[in-house]
Amino acid sequence: MIRALEVEAREGLRIWLRFSDGSAGEVDLSDLAGRGVFRAWDRVGAFEEVHVAPHGAVAWNDEIELCADALYLELTGKSAAELASCIVREQARCEVRTFLDALRNGARYYRAIASLGAQVTQEYRGRAILELLQNAHDVLAFAGDDDPRRISFVLRSSPEPELLVANSGRPFRRADFRGICQLAQSPKDPNESVGNKGLGFQSVLELSTRPEVWSTAPAGGGPAFTFGFDPQVRTPIGRVARALMDGETPSDSEFGTEPVVDWSEKQVDEYRKRLTEDGIDPMAEVEKLSPYVVPRFLADPPAAVERLLADGHTTVVRLPLDGGKTGSAEDAVESVRKQLRALDEAAMVFLSDLSVLRIEIDGDRVELDRTLDSELSFSLPGRWQRLRVGRRAVDAGEATGRSFHVWSRVLGGESDAEGAERIAAAVRHLPNRWPELRQVTISIAVEETREPRQGVFVIFLPTKVKTGVASQVNAPFYGSLDRRQINFKDRYNALLMEFVADLVLDATDELVAGSPEDWRGCAVVDLVAPCQRGDTQRLMGRLRRRAEDRGRPLEKLALILCDDGWRVSEVARTMPAVPNDDPIGRRKWRGQVGFAVASGGLDQRRDAVEALLRSLGGSPEPIDEEWASTLVRMAEFVRSDQANTTWNDFLTSVQSVLPPGLRADPIISGADPLADAGFLPTEDGRLLSGSDDVRVFFRPRGGADDAADFVGSVPESLKERIAFLHQDVKTHEGPQRRRTDVQKFLDGRFVQSFRREDLLREVVIPSLPELPAAHGSPEAVSCAETLAWTLEVIGEEPQKSVVPLLARLPVACGGGWFAMSEAAFGPGWPGSGEHLKALAEELGGEDGEELLRRVMLAPEDARWGGRGEE
Numbered sequence: 001m002i003r004a005l006e007v008e009a010r011e012g013l014r015i016w017l018r019f020s021d022g023s024a025g026e027v028d029l030s031d032l033a034g035r036g037v038f039r040a041w042d043r044v045g046a047f048e049e050v051h052v053a054p055h056g057a058v059a060w061n062d063e064i065e066l067c068a069d070a071l072y073l074e075l076t077g078k079s080a081a082e083l084a085s086c087i088v089r090e091q092a093r094c095e096v097r098t099f100l101d102a103l104r105n106g107a108r109y110y111r112a113i114a115s116l117g118a119q120v121t122q123e124y125r126g127r128a129i130l131e132l133l134q135n136a137h138d139v140l141a142f143a144g145d146d147d148p149r150r151i152s153f154v155l156r157s158s159p160e161p162e163l164l165v166a167n168s169g170r171p172f173r174r175a176d177f178r179g180i181c182q183l184a185q186s187p188k189d190p191n192e193s194v195g196n197k198g199l200g201f202q203s204v205l206e207l208s209t210r211p212e213v214w215s216t217a218p219a220g221g222g223p224a225f226t227f228g229f230d231p232q233v234r235t236p237i238g239r240v241a242r243a244l245m246d247g248e249t250p251s252d253s254e255f256g257t258e259p260v261v262d263w264s265e266k267q268v269d270e271y272r273k274r275l276t277e278d279g280i281d282p283m284a285e286v287e288k289l290s291p292y293v294v295p296r297f298l299a300d301p302p303a304a305v306e307r308l309l310a311d312g313h314t315t316v317v318r319l320p321l322d323g324g325k326t327g328s329a330e331d332a333v334e335s336v337r338k339q340l341r342a343l344d345e346a347a348m349v350f351l352s353d354l355s356v357l358r359i360e361i362d363g364d365r366v367e368l369d370r371t372l373d374s375e376l377s378f379s380l381p382g383r384w385q386r387l388r389v390g391r392r393a394v395d396a397g398e399a400t401g402r403s404f405h406v407w408s409r410v411l412g413g414e415s416d417a418e419g420a421e422r423i424a425a426a427v428r429h430l431p432n433r434w435p436e437l438r439q440v441t442i443s444i445a446v447e448e449t450r451e452p453r454q455g456v457f458v459i460f461l462p463t464k465v466k467t468g469v470a471s472q473v474n475a476p477f478y479g480s481l482d483r484r485q486i487n488f489k490d491r492y493n494a495l496l497m498e499f500v501a502d503l504v505l506d507a508t509d510e511l512v513a514g515s516p517e518d519w520r521g522c523a524v525v526d527l528v529a530p531c532q533r534g535d536t537q538r539l540m541g542r543l544r545r546r547a548e549d550r551g552r553p554l555e556k557l558a559l560i561l562c563d564d565g566w567r568v569s570e571v572a573r574t575m576p577a578v579p580n581d582d583p584i585g586r587r588k589w590r591g592q593v594g595f596a597v598a599s600g601g602l603d604q605r606r607d608a609v610e611a612l613l614r615s616l617g618g619s620p621e622p623i624d625e626e627w628a629s630t631l632v633r634m635a636e637f638v639r640s641d642q643a644n645t646t647w648n649d650f651l652t653s654v655q656s657v658l659p660p661g662l663r664a665d666p667i668i669s670g671a672d673p674l675a676d677a678g679f680l681p682t683e684d685g686r687l688l689s690g691s692d693d694v695r696v697f698f699r700p701r702g703g704a705d706d707a708a709d710f711v712g713s714v715p716e717s718l719k720e721r722i723a724f725l726h727q728d729v730k731t732h733e734g735p736q737r738r739r740t741d742v743q744k745f746l747d748g749r750f751v752q753s754f755r756r757e758d759l760l761r762e763v764v765i766p767s768l769p770e771l772p773a774a775h776g777s778p779e780a781v782s783c784a785e786t787l788a789w790t791l792e793v794i795g796e797e798p799q800k801s802v803v804p805l806l807a808r809l810p811v812a813c814g815g816g817w818f819a820m821s822e823a824a825f826g827p828g829w830p831g832s833g834e835h836l837k838a839l840a841e842e843l844g845g846e847d848g849e850e851l852l853r854r855v856m857l858a859p860e861d862a863r864w865g866g867r868g869e870e
Contacts, residue, residue, distance in 0.1 A: 002086055004068040007058050009048040013041065015058070017071060021086070025075050029066075037063050056174070069174070070221025080217035080224035081299075087174065088227045088297040091181055093255045095294045096237055100250075100261055103241065103282065104271040114290040117202055121324070123482040124203030129153070129339035130461045131203040132165045132317060133347070133357075137460070139169035139176075139315070140353035144219075148312060149355035153340055154304070157333045157362055161321035163207065164304055166313035169353075172215035172225040180213070181293055205292065207332040208319035212298060214305045215315040227295040228318075234286045237294065241282030244271055254296070337361060343368075345389035345402040349445050350460050350474040365394035373403065380506045382409035387445075403448040405523055407507040411499055413439035426492040430478055434492075442499050443474040444507060446526040448519060450604045454531050459483050467539045470526035470608065473500055488538060500539070501546035504528065512558060512566050518601025521561025525605045528559060529612035540615065555616045560609065562596040569618035571596050574610055575603070576622065579656050583649035584634070589657060592637050594629025595622050624673030627662055635679035635687050647681040647728040651742045654679070665749055672749065680750055682723035683712055690750040695763050698731055698743070699724050700754045710792045715785035721767040722759070725751050756794050760805040764790050768808075772816040772853075775863050783810035783817040784865030812864045815853025824851075828858025 006018040010026060013033055018024040032038045040060070041047045049060050052068075059065035073083055102110055124131060136151045143149060147168050154164040180201055204211050212228035236254035243250045244261075247268075251259045263271070275282060301309070305316045321332040340359050348354060348370045357368040369390045378384035385408075390401040412420035420438040427437045446452070452470035456462045459477050464484040467473050475496045477486045486493055504527050511520045511527075530540045547554045558565075560572035573595045578586040590597060598609050610620035622630065631654060637643050638650045645653075655663065666672040675691040688694050699711050711724045725731075731743035739747075752758060764786060773779035787809055794802055807821035814826070843851060857863055 002069075002072060002083070002090065003056050004052050004058060004071070007050050007052055009050050013047060015050055015071075017058070017068075017075060019068075019072055019075075023072065023076050027071050027074050040064060067218070067220055067222050069223055070218075073221055080222065081226065084223035084225045084227075085297045085299075087177065087223055088225070088295050089256055091177070092233075092294050092296065093260055095181070096240060096255060096260050099237065099286075099289055100241060100244065100271070103280070103285065104267065104274055106274050106278065110289050113293065114288055117205070117290045117292060118325075120202040120481065121205045123480075125206050126335065126339070127482060127484075128203040128207055129336065129343065131201065133343070133351075134461050135201065136165060136167035136169070136315075137351045137354050139167060139171075142170040143168065143353070149353055150312070150358065151354060151356070152308060152311075152313065152358040152360070153343075154308070154360045155333070155336050155340060155362065156304075157321075157337075161329050161333050162304070163319040163321055163336050164308060164316055165319075166308040166311075166316040168313050169315070171218050171222075171314045172213065173218070173222070177225050177227070177295075181295055202292070204317075204319055206324045206327070207321055207336060209322055209324055210320050212318040212320075213315065214298070214301050214309065214318065216309060226298045226301065228298050229292045229294070230296055231291045233291050233294045233296055234289065237289065238283040238286040241286055244268060245275065245282060345391060346404075346447070346472070347461065348389050349387060349404050349406060349472065350443055350458055367392050367394055376405075378407070378510055380510070382407060382503065382506070384507070384510065404445045405448070406443055406445045407503055408441060408443040409499070409503050410439065410441050422495060423492075426495045427478075430492060434478065437476075440476050440496065440499070442496065442503055444500065444504055444527065445472045445474070446470065446523045448522070452522075452526050452605060452608070455526075457486055459486075466531075468530055469528060469539055470531060470605075471504070473539065475500060497539075497542050498546065501542045504539075504543055505547055505550065505552075508557070508559065516561055516565050516599075518561070518599055521599050521602050522605060524559055524561070525602060525608050525612060528554070529605070529608035530615050531608065531611070555618075559612070559616075560596075561599045561602060563590065563599055564596060567596045569613050569616035572598060572613060572618065573622050573626070574598050574606055574613070574620045575600070576657055576659070578653075582653050582656055584643060584645055584653040588637070588643055589630075589634065589653075592630060592633040593622070593626075594633055595626040621659065624662065627658065628674050628677035631674065631677045631679040632687070635681065639681070639685070639687060647726045648730050648742065650681070651729060651746070655741055655745055663745060674750075680746075681726040681729070683726055684714065684719065684723060686723060688723055694719070694721055694723050696723050696725055696751045697754045697759070698747075698751055699727060701732075710789065713789065713792075715782075715789050717782035717785050718764070718767055718789065722763045724754075756799060757801045757805065759793065760790070760802060760808075765805065765808050768810060771810055771822075772813075772818045773810070774816045775812075780812075780817055780863075781865065784812070787811065788865070812857045812861065813854050814857060815850075818854055823854050823856050826855030826857065828860065829856060 002023075003020045004017055005020055006016075008016045010016055012028070013030040014026045014028050016024070016026050033041055040063070046060065051059060053059040053065060056068050057065040058068055058071060069083060072078075073080065099110055102108065132153075133151065140147070140149050140151070150168045152164070152166045154166075156162050201211075210228060210230045213225060215225045217224040233254065236252040239252050240250045240255070240260050244263075249259055250261050250263075251257065274280075301316075302318065305318055308316045321329055321336065323329050323332045327335075340361060343357070343359060345368060348357060348368055351370070355370055357370075359366045359368070369392075371388050371390070373386040373388040376384040376386060383406075385406045387404045387406055388401055389404070390399060392399040410416075412423045414420075416439075423438055423440060424435075427434045430437075447470075455467040455469055455471045455473065457465040457467055457477065458472055458474040459479050460474060461483075462472075463477075463479060463486060465486050477493050477496055478490060479486050488494060488497060508524055508527055511524050514520055528540065528543060544554055547557070555569060558568050560567050560569060562572055573593075575586070575590055575593070575597050578584075578589050582589075590600065598606075602609050613620045634643075634654075635650065638645060638647065643650070662674060672690065676689050678687045678689040678692070680688045680690070680696050682688055682696060683699070686694075688696055690696075711727075714722060714724070725746070729742060730740050732738060733740050747753065768786065769779035769782055771783075773783055790809060794806075798806065807819065809820050810817040811820050811823050813823050839851065841848060
């Protein structure tokens with residue numbers, strides 16, 4: 001690998017360099033003097049501080065460094081492609097030498113590497129597109145301001161199936177090249193990039209055995225890496241290995257003209273002896289070496305690659321789709337097609353450096369564009385953004401889009417020493433470069449949509465782990481090998497979950513503090529409402545614990561947007577179901593409910609709202625007292641004529657809206673929760689309850705019962721004890737006069753069937769004033785009205801069961817109103833009226849006077865109230 005070995009400062013702002021391939025000479029840097037950070041050279045002695053940094057750059061301090069590759073090109077006059085060719089071939093020679101040394105020493109670690117590579121390929125099955133998207137996105141973070149920040153996928157299924165993945169970000173660097181050649185040796189800084197295991201690129205081997213990388217030269221100069229991998233590279237490696245056994249020069253044109261190894265005779269003898277003793281055929285053993293650690297330089301890009309590079313892309317990964325080791329080309333094409341079609345707007349939410357994602361499948365092109373719609377005010381540390389991800393079919397011109405609210409927060413780093421310390425302590429046990437991590441960015445997102453989806457945890461791209469709520473949670477979790485799973489018991493992941501819980505609670509507070517708009521209510525539900533039970537509630541459980549730690553339990557927070565504002569779970573309810581054909585309708589019922597009902601804007605999230613209420617100890621359904629209040633309010637609404645409906649429709653609607661438990665008769669007598677609800681409409685315009693002193697009766701059947709004619713003329717004195725259900729209410733229907741559902745609901749529980757005997761015993765007689773009642777008194781008027789109305793209702797031929805009760809009715813007598821059983825017919829009545837008068841005179845004294853007082857007045861006497869003739 002060509003690298004800078006020495007550097008010295010010379011006069012005139014020139015430096016002398018020596019490289020590992022023997023190249024040496026001076027490079028003039030005077031054109032940089034006085035520009036930007038290079039003004040530091042003006043200080044005496046500053047230019048002489050030049051040195052080769054540990055990472056290979058030519059540097060003066062932490063702020064001033066130059067690319068050694070660019071200096072090499074200027075020194076030697078070679079092209080970026082020539083430099084890349086040297087680097088790629090040297091890397092290949094190095095890997096072959098390492099393999100041959102392993103054979104000589106009896107080491108077999110290359111077998112383990114090949115086995116690990118195969119395992120990784122299997123583990124990543126079905127995720128190649130996501131891994132390629134992640135790798136492409138990582139380099140966009142380092143692109144310039146004028147970069148279009150674009151990633152393109154192009155699938156062609158014929159004539160030669162291939163997948164092209166291009167990006168406009170930073171071109172391949174030496175570190176990127178080395179990382180892709182060395183399994184599990186990622187060069188990525190976990191503080192900057194998504195992937196950091198160095199394994200993701202292996203996922204493409206499920207689709208192709210011959211992946212290629214075509215990259216341009218960096219803007220500041222350096223190699224233009226164009227290389228690939230091919231299992232056929234084992235053939236020249238085998239020839240070199242065989243040549244050593246046969247005493248020939250260990251070289252092959254694949255690796256240049258020089259011998260691959262420069263061993264002494266002793267080393268060659270050791271090699272031969274080891275292979276002979278171990279019975280190893282080098283041509284066969286080379287098949288156990290992974291070909292994906294030995295790169296091959298590629299010179300001329302295919303036309304499709306050239307077009308993408310000419311279109312502003314800086315790197316193109318080309319995969320000839322041959323199905324990998326175990327599949328077919330058809331399998332690979334179908335897998336890619338399926339994965340590409342699964343890339344939707346949600347996949348771009350957390351890819352903050354990506355602006356445009358182009359997907360072309362056999363000529364059909366779709367373009368997704370991610371834009372910042374607005375930056376909302378967030379009073380706590382972090383950002384709150386509204387993103388818009390548009391989707392456009394390029395040829396059809398059809399455009400759609402989805403909007404997301406995203407909250408993000410940076411923890412750790414230089415501005416958060418405490419957070420950085422906690423992160424450092426949590427990552428000490430992790431492999432590779434993870435222990436370097438000091439800063440994390442966490443994000444949560446909810447979509448503005450009518451029907452939310454189950455959220456998942458995201459490591460910049462989705463895992464298989466559900467959040468248990470409708471929000472997406474993004475953080476740099478340390479996931480499983482394929483990043484499909486997350487171990488939340490891990491100390492570092494547990495710390496991230498604490499950070500996430502804080503962000504969710506802060507975002508919720510910010511939403512609730514705003515105006516009571518439906519989109520805010522939906523966002524709160526999506527953030528905290530559990531979608532499922534079981535392990536998927538891991539986020540909800542942490543939210544509850546974290547809220548308690550902060551002294552603000554979720555149960556005490558007004559999280560439910562109701563029609564009258566934000567309400568706590570204890571009082572908030574969901575709107576009861578109202579059938580579409582209900583005669584009153586959902587809107588009018590909603591306007592009269594006697595409880596805090598969740599906003600209509602949350603209707604599509606009803607299940608989530610109910611789950612949230614239950615999880616916080618609340619009740620989604622109205623309690624009995626609230627139902628009673630609702631019936632009263634709606635009855636008043638109907639009576640005011642604002643409902644524009646009939647009483648029959650009202651009671652029919654009550655039947656459809658009430659829950660089954662309240663529609664049925666109470667199991668325990670005297671414990672009816674609706675007993676005190678005044679929702680029963682009467683003929684005289686009142687609204688009564690089943691527990692009132694006033695007895696409510698069904699109307700007698702018109703045309704079949706003469707009493708029906710007198711229902712509307714109940715005297716004032718009886719209205720405190722009797723009422724009849726409003727005539728609009730249908731109690732029977734059809735030719736067979738079947739009872740209606742309304743009648744069944746009311747009968748016996750709220751309303752009594754009309755029976756004259758019951759009317760007399762339970763209403764008329766108990767309502768009578770104390771007898772005797774003096775003539776001319778209010779009680780006398782009441783007696784007269786009651787008697788007249790009762791006689792009309794029972795008719796001229798009363799039922800036998802009624803006759804005994806008539807004796808308790810009041811009649812007008814000489815001394816006032818007495819019970820009929822205590823009175824006698826007097827003059828003017830057929831029979832013994834004159835005889836009684838004579839008897840009273842004969843008795844004389846008090847007895848005679850008392851007898852005359854109880855003698856009924858003549859029918860025409862005005863003291864009957866004008867009704868004596870009846």
